[in-house]
Amino acid sequence: xxxxxxxxxxxxxxxxxxxxxxxxxxxxxxxxxxxxxxxxxxxxxxxxxxxxxxxxxxxxxxxxxxxxxxxxxxxxxxxxxxxxxxxxxxxxxxxxxxxxxxxxxxxxxxxxxxxxxxxxxxxxxxxxxxxxxxxxxxxxxxxxxxxxxxxxxxxxxxxxxxxxxxxxxxxxxxxxxxxxxxxxxxxxxxxxxxxxxxxxxxxxxxxxxxxxxxxxxxxxxxxxxxxxxxxxxxxxxxxxxxxx
Amino acid sequence: xxxxxxxxxxxxxxxxxxxxxxxxxxxxxxxxxxxxxxxxxxxxxxxxxxxxxxxxxxxxxxxxxxxxxxxxxxxxxxxxxxxxxxxxxxxxxxxxxxxxxxxxxxxxxxxxxxxxxxxxxxxxxxxxxxxxxxxxxxxxxxxxxxxxxxxxxxxxxxxxxxxxxxxxxxxxxxxxxxxxxxxxxxxxxxxxxxxxxxxxxxxxxxxxxxxxxxxxxxxxxxxxxxxxxxxxxxxxxxxxxxxxxxxxxxxxxxxxxxxxxxxxxxxxxxxxxxxxxxxxxxxxxxxxxxxxxxxxxxxxxxxxxxxxxxxxxxxxxxxxxxxxxxxxxxxxxxxxxxxxxxxxxxxxxxx
Amino acid sequence: xxxxxxxxxxxxxxxxxxxxxxxxxxxxxxxxxxxxxxxxxxxxxxxxxxxxxxxxxxxxxxxxxxxxxxxxxxxxxxxxxxxxxxxxxxxxxxxxxxxxxxxxxxxxxxxxxxxxxxxxxxxxxxxxxxxxxxxxxxxxxxxxxxxxxxxxxxxxxxxxxxxxxxxxxxxxxxxxxxxxxxxxxxxxxxxxxxxxxxxxxxxxxxxxxxxxxxxxxxxxxxxxxxxxxxxxxxxxxxxxxxxxxxxxxxxxxxxxxxxxxxxxxxxxxxxxxxxxxxxxxxxxxxxxxx
Numbered sequence: 001x002x003x004x005x006x007x008x009x010x011x012x013x014x015x016x017x018x019x020x021x022x023x024x025x026x027x028x029x030x031x032x033x034x035x036x037x038x039x040x041x042x043x044x045x046x047x048x049x050x051x052x053x054x055x056x057x058x059x060x061x062x063x064x065x066x067x068x069x070x071x072x073x074x075x076x077x078x079x080x081x082x083x084x085x086x087x088x089x090x091x092x093x094x095x096x097x098x099x100x101x102x103x104x105x106x107x108x109x110x111x112x113x114x115x116x117x118x119x120x121x122x123x124x125x126x127x128x129x130x131x132x133x134x135x136x137x138x139x140x141x142x143x144x145x146x147x148x149x150x151x152x153x154x155x156x157x158x159x160x161x162x163x164x165x166x167x168x169x170x171x172x173x174x175x176x177x178x179x180x181x182x183x184x185x186x187x188x189x190x191x192x193x194x195x196x197x198x199x200x201x202x203x204x205x206x207x208x209x210x211x212x213x214x215x216x217x218x219x220x221x222x223x224x225x226x227x228x229x230x231x232x233x234x235x236x237x238x239x240x241x242x243x244x
Numbered sequence: 245x246x247x248x249x250x251x252x253x254x255x256x257x258x259x260x261x262x263x264x265x266x267x268x269x270x271x272x273x274x275x276x277x278x279x280x281x282x283x284x285x286x287x288x289x290x291x292x293x294x295x296x297x298x299x300x301x302x303x304x305x306x307x308x309x310x311x312x313x314x315x316x317x318x319x320x321x322x323x324x325x326x327x328x329x330x331x332x333x334x335x336x337x338x339x340x341x342x343x344x345x346x347x348x349x350x351x352x353x354x355x356x357x358x359x360x361x362x363x364x365x366x367x368x369x370x371x372x373x374x375x376x377x378x379x380x381x382x383x384x385x386x387x388x389x390x391x392x393x394x395x396x397x398x399x400x401x402x403x404x405x406x407x408x409x410x411x412x413x414x415x416x417x418x419x420x421x422x423x424x425x426x427x428x429x430x431x432x433x434x435x436x437x438x439x440x441x442x443x444x445x446x447x448x449x450x451x452x453x454x455x456x457x458x459x460x461x462x463x464x465x466x467x468x469x470x471x472x473x474x475x476x477x478x479x480x481x482x483x484x485x486x487x488x489x490x491x492x493x494x495x496x497x498x499x500x501x502x503x504x505x506x507x508x509x510x511x512x513x514x515x516x517x518x519x520x521x522x523x524x525x526x527x528x529x530x531x532x533x534x535x536x537x538x539x540x541x542x543x544x545x546x547x548x549x550x551x552x553x554x555x556x557x558x559x560x561x562x563x564x565x566x567x568x569x570x571x572x573x574x575x576x577x578x579x580x581x582x583x584x585x586x587x588x589x590x591x592x593x594x595x
Numbered sequence: 596x597x598x599x600x601x602x603x604x605x606x607x608x609x610x611x612x613x614x615x616x617x618x619x620x621x622x623x624x625x626x627x628x629x630x631x632x633x634x635x636x637x638x639x640x641x642x643x644x645x646x647x648x649x650x651x652x653x654x655x656x657x658x659x660x661x662x663x664x665x666x667x668x669x670x671x672x673x674x675x676x677x678x679x680x681x682x683x684x685x686x687x688x689x690x691x692x693x694x695x696x697x698x699x700x701x702x703x704x705x706x707x708x709x710x711x712x713x714x715x716x717x718x719x720x721x722x723x724x725x726x727x728x729x730x731x732x733x734x735x736x737x738x739x740x741x742x743x744x745x746x747x748x749x750x751x752x753x754x755x756x757x758x759x760x761x762x763x764x765x766x767x768x769x770x771x772x773x774x775x776x777x778x779x780x781x782x783x784x785x786x787x788x789x790x791x792x793x794x795x796x797x798x799x800x801x802x803x804x805x806x807x808x809x810x811x812x813x814x815x816x817x818x819x820x821x822x823x824x825x826x827x828x829x830x831x832x833x834x835x836x837x838x839x840x841x842x843x844x845x846x847x848x849x850x851x852x853x854x855x856x857x858x859x860x861x862x863x864x865x866x867x868x869x870x871x872x873x874x875x876x877x878x879x880x881x882x883x884x885x
Binding site for chain 2: 632687697818829860
Binding site for chain 2: 153
């Protein structure tokens, strides 16, 4: 089977700062890939390049063979990639239901079917009962859950989760991890997770890619990566912080 | 906007309110016609016209969240196109209306697409810039007779029905006739806006307003939808311009491009509640009579009545922006009304 | 060719005045990313102030420039404290709206008080110089406008030094970079914002005082200057003071050259059209960095 997503030598500068340098990675259909690295490693930049919010200065990004390196975000979404954001972007003045309907309208032009699909997904992700709550009035955990629900409504083949667990309490984090597992199990999507918290990402991922200072350090099964000397060095500080 | 309509008593109360409002709107001019106070029919005409324009502005301003300071460009294109079609080709007024709307929408799409890359303040200023470019064009373009203006042949009467079909009302029947013409166009506007609001368009406009990047991330082409929103506004303003054209029987560039044609609809939308379909209607009902009153009482004096009401509007806008950003409809009307009916509201009050 | 060079020369002089009009907006924008729809109205008030003091007390505009600057500084601070502070952290739409309201309020207030008639500053030092000119080759440079332009340039440079070289200016820049960090080092952001508004308003009012020597004074004069100022700020790369100067010179020249070859009604149209073009093709402005 051809790879779902191929990133080939993605390089992105911001003025003098090289946020991504020659980063290559592959995501197969149906797998969960963790993208880790210390702060400033370039993870969100890579996500932005993949989702079309930014365009790489050089290199190629392909989704099932289609070149999306210079595609606008809406086209990338249409082709099957949905994402969540590090700082939650919900449609604050609309209700939970309306937010998800917006996502569902990606696949249908009529509000009726979108409404039905939205209700299904809201039940699936555990937001049932909050349909008519304005998004701005939700807790952070629920806002993140809403963002994921809305992204799922676009029927993606690949879901990019940008620090979906950050800012959550341990209980909320566990619930979020369970949601990601359920999404993977029942919807069969490929998922790419950017995370800082090792205890979350390692058990969740089939494969982990490590970035450091804009370059890919290594990749492999979580257990191997966790034992890799270079990764430990890059992460020494974070590792202790995650424990505390 | 709730996903489902409120059940039971509140729902029936709403329906009763609709029917009453429709009756009032249809019967409004009758007492004035009987008593001879025809002036109030014209006030009603202006209320409906501005309410219609306000709904149009609300689409780009309240729903799509883009501040547009130049909608009167399309009021002008509507008026001029209809005038030209009527004068040079003898088109019936309603056909001319259609033509005017089509032409205005095409122009809108063409000039708006390029500026949709601009955000916030910069988009607003671009719309002002367009308005300022339109002014010398209007004053010097030979096709539309520049500042000498275009004149339509004076209507020769012919009864109410004939007038409704040709938008020709003269003399004593003018107030009544144009009131009902405005009512028809207003009703069409409300019907169209309602349909848009409940459709994909309504959702996508509000998504772009609330978070443009987030909207793009779920597949919404923000540039396209900004253009569509503005074109809907342009269509409505063009229709208003056509109505004005047949009412005034003369089209002058500085009159159709006048700032009142953007400030009043904008004010109506804001005072009545941005983003709510009926906001501009409420706003218009409140503002136009006040404006007319001011013109009447101050018009004879040394102070130009116009200037004073704009001063007050400016102050009101600042007050609302500073203290009540969502306009009058953010007041707990629903709670008060519900208490009046003796039961709790069906849905949480939106902030 | 002479026509072209003359137009360029005239444009450069006007550009210096435009720079002063725009730089107030640059400061407010650069600091707070807030824009003032009523920017040109303060300029108009400066014009009326100069005219009024000239007619009633016989003061030369260059003299009344000082008290007017102080008054308008106060007006700017007042606008910030009473209105802008409330909308600063809210939606952009509401911010735009607030200053639109201010625009209608001030412009029509002026109409109510002064009527829409055109007024002129008849007697002033600068108008007294009219007729005198310097000749460079085939090009005539009128002394009054040149002097006016040089005064504007001097003020502009003082401002630049103030922002770039003094502690106060550094505090302003710090607040614009990172408001919270600025608070940590003892800078009070609210005070910085109020000062920015005061400065911005005072500067554009001074520009108005100088312009009153050359242009008709009437309430509607402000709006096209507001759009002009935006165009300049956009071209100049947003928040860069020197960029504003260069952009203003470019705009002055474009306007002047356009007026030389097209009907005068279109001279502003070209500038406004350029604003739209720049927004499309090079959103960071001609002199912006990224």
